Amino acid sequence: MDVPNREIIGRYLRHAKRFPHIWCPGCGNGIVLGCLLRAIDALGWNKDDVVLVSGIGCSSRAPVYVDFNTLHTAHGRALAFATGIQMVRPKLHVVVIMGDGDAVGIGGNHFIHACRRNIDMTAVVINNFIYGMTGGQQSPTTPQGALSSTSVYGTLDQPFDIAGLAASAGATFSARSTTYHVKELEKLLKAAFRHKGFSVVEAIAACPTTYGRRNRQGGAVDMMKWQKKVAVSAKRAAGMTPEELHGRIVTGVLVDRDAPEYTEEYDRIRRAAAEGKRVAFRSQPGDVTSTRAKEY
């Protein structure tokens, strides 16, 4: 018989003093944290070897509740802090939790550069389409036309596709699921944690308080039902037209490829430098890459 969920989660919470947590009833953050803990438990990681890093936001409050090495940084900067940790102690398992604003708004530059470096860590981006902590302002993922306290006539800006952005910025693993699909989310997190290199998991989550209410999406349950309705697996999506995909959220693994991992590559540089040599790379200075352009 499976170990009950309560027991698994209970192994990782900081029971003394840290509760009640700050999240609203129906918030998706707790569901993502639950998936994350079950994934870590399934991999059997030692608590001492796990570093949970976050930025600032409702989602970024997660680390304080769990019994790992935990680091609650500044808004948008979590990945850059994590980079320093992982370079110094590459054996640690570094997991970074961020909100959508944290990851691709204020922290967008760090996000794309983390993707291109391919350091072995996982970014878990909880995308609730809104700045929750500050009370519901538009975020870089707020859908066009949606209402927020700073887009009172509808959001004009085009939203980012976080998992897609990660893929095009060079992340070697990128996946997405929702808080409705807990089993899938847990599975994707496990795969991301196992992946050697930089992995991104985007978790679509509900913020009933500042997003759902204003956009007439109903309560937390209705928002979960919406997630169920709009989700479409990457496999199915592959056979769908752009028109059919409009308004849908593609879930599953978008990218999963092997590439040299940064801290290991850096070790090669250290060894060569110690001997005063240059490092041999697979690509040469002339091998620039660019997307093929259409001819006009």
Added chain:
Amino acid sequence: MSAEGSREALLQGNEAVVEGAVAVGCSFYAGYPITPSTEVAEGLAARLPATGGTFLQMEDEIASIAACLGASLAGAKAMTATSGPGFSLMQELVGYAAIAEIPFVLVNVMRYGPSTGLPTSPSQGDVMQARWGTHGDHPIIVLTASSVREAFDMTVKSFNLAEKYRSPVILLLDEVVGHMREKVKLPAPEAVERLERIHPSTPPEWYAPYEETNTGVPPMAAFGDGYRFHVTGLVHDRMGFPTQKKSEIVQGTNRLYRKIERGFREICMTDGVGLEDARTVVVAYGSVARSAQQAVEEMRDQGKPVGLLRLRTLWPFPRAAFERILDGVDDILVCELNRGQVYREVLRVSRGRCEVHKHTRTDGEMITPAEIVRALRERI
């Protein structure tokens, strides 16, 4: 110090920073190129990987300081170097390092500002930004250097103070010191003092990362050492967990100040020329102190009772050094490459006990010894 094992080299101030960092055991650098600090990055890009350390060029200065703080939390001695525009970008996380008590060294080779300013011209315009650049009340340690050899020594000092006090330390150089070349004798590696942060001696279950201690400095574990603790920029209790309790807020903030105040004697460094009998004292720091020293020696050779008080630490402001001279002098002349940032501090600490004047330049040029002599002659 024995000369054995020491070596002579013709170095730039920025290169001396590199040598100092390597000598004191810095193993992590993250930065973003900017004139006139870039030689620090270039030097460490070559040196650190060869000694098993890490050099990273990050996407910007905010990422650079963040990576340094992460590295320090993982146990490394970390530093970054920058100049005006980059220093401005780093400010939020200087405050993070102060409240989360993360040791690290930030070298700011000052250039003329604000904004892009005069990228290759010297200035000492960041004295107040180094003190108050990040938001909120916080203590900070800011050192400076006047020569290439001193750039080496102060880099070593910066790391040692950072580790000892669990505090960010800013080393404020100016473009002249950063770029000038001097022949220097560097100490043998064994002769370089290397302080390490205090590691907890308690078992992990008793570890309180922000506990009260005699010195005010709590022991610091590294991530991955088996002490699973929480670090946050929120005001926190002794366990590192966020708090809004008045008593814990006050206790935490007071300890931050107390740990630095207890170290004043060691942290606040000055030296001088002719302070025993001077009636007029020139106050200077950085490259300007070199011109000031020449001017003062010239005047003393002519029998004039002038002296030099050279500031090696800018913050905490070395008030005690002023207390020692204030009753015996008629005038103080503060010379600096800004519109009077240290001058205002000297006015504050002198509280009317003597006249305080300034000689400043903000045209992108150095202050020469001749100018200082002229300024002194106007008074004596």
